[in-house]
Amino acid sequence: MKPRKVPLRKCVACQNMMPKKELIRVVRTPDGEVGIDLTGKKAGRGAYLCGKVACFKLAKKSKALDRALKQPVGEHIYDQLEQDFIAVEEQFIATKEQTPDDEDE
Ligand SMILES: [Zn+2]
Numbered sequence: 001m002k003p004r005k006v007p008l009r010k011c012v013a014c015q016n017m018m019p020k021k022e023l024i025r026v027v028r029t030p031d032g033e034v035g036i037d038l039t040g041k042k043a044g045r046g047a048y049l050c051g052k053v054a055c056f057k058l059a060k061k062s063k064a065l066d067r068a069l070k071q072p073v074g075e076h077i078y079d080q081l082e083q084d085f086i087a088v089e090e091q092f093i094a095t096k097e098q099t100p101d102d103e104d105e
Pocket residue numbers: 011012013014015016049050055
């Protein structure tokens with residue numbers, strides 16, 4: 001029996017490697033819009049953050065998303081993302097608990 005491989009991604013704020021489903025993906029679309037991607041499937045350059053507001057605040061402070069998305073993220077975008085992050089945090093945690101463990105492809 002081969003152990004199942006869990007895809008790991010690094011949180012851009014705290015630099016911890018985490019299973020993908022523990023992380024929230026922030027995406028910069030080809031149009032240059034930055035937003036939270038709960039599906040993890042949107043096209044564009046992605047950055048991952050732990051599903052914790054504390055990590056988002058850290059990313060905001062250190063401008064980690066600017067580096068990860070290779071584009072300056074304005075203060076107002078960070079503010080907007082922070083609101084969204086708080087709004088999705090609960091939903092994200094609930095979804096995570098429901099998701100069965102067999103979704104790798
Ligand atoms: Zn983190």
